[in-house]
Amino acid sequence: MSVESGGTLTVESDLNAADDNLVLHSGSTVSVGGTLRGLDVVDAGCAVEAGHVIGNLLVNGCFSTGSADGVIEGDLQLTDQGTLDICATNTLTITGDVVFDGELNVLFDEFEVPEYGDFVQIFEIQGSVSGAFNSVTPIAAAGLEWDMSELYTTGKLHVIPEPATITLMGLSAGLVFMYRRATAHRS
Secondary structure, eight states: OEEOTTOEEEESSOEETTTTTOEEOTTOEEEEEEEEESOOEEOTTOEEEEEEEESOEEESSEEEOTTSOEEEESOEEEOTTOEEEEETTOOEEESSOEEEOSEEEEEOOTTOOOOTTOEEEOEEEOSOEEEOOSEEESOOSTTEEEEOTTTTTTOEEEEEEOHHHHHHHHHHHHHHHHHHHHHHTTO
């Protein structure tokens, strides 16, 4: 079975890519509603959406769990050309080891806007973790950024003020304190 450039294959049940001799050409998309087995490599220019993968997966293209939580029963390796698309409301569980590189896209619903103090649980990783993403997008709302200090250990991204915002908040608090102190002595 071959998915030509620009083509889309949608399978609502399970797909065994090895048994079906699945060949993905650059620009093709495969969406699997059930379990995906036997697809070892997602090539550059290809997109694969599957909520449940059995086997090790090397991602040079784009991999997404779709609109649900996902499970990879095996290892995951994301190359510098690879992209991982994860909905902010979903978690990807990986039972094996993980090598991160490339790009992480955190996808939000149309009306979802991350606010200070929010966090998203992106991963639950049962094996070892190495590497790091080249970028995490989108950037949180204006004046905020992602705290990625727990991303590679607990799988969480936290929304925090960007350094310039923290500095401005500190200066503002200091000015308010000085003003209150100066006006308190006049009474």
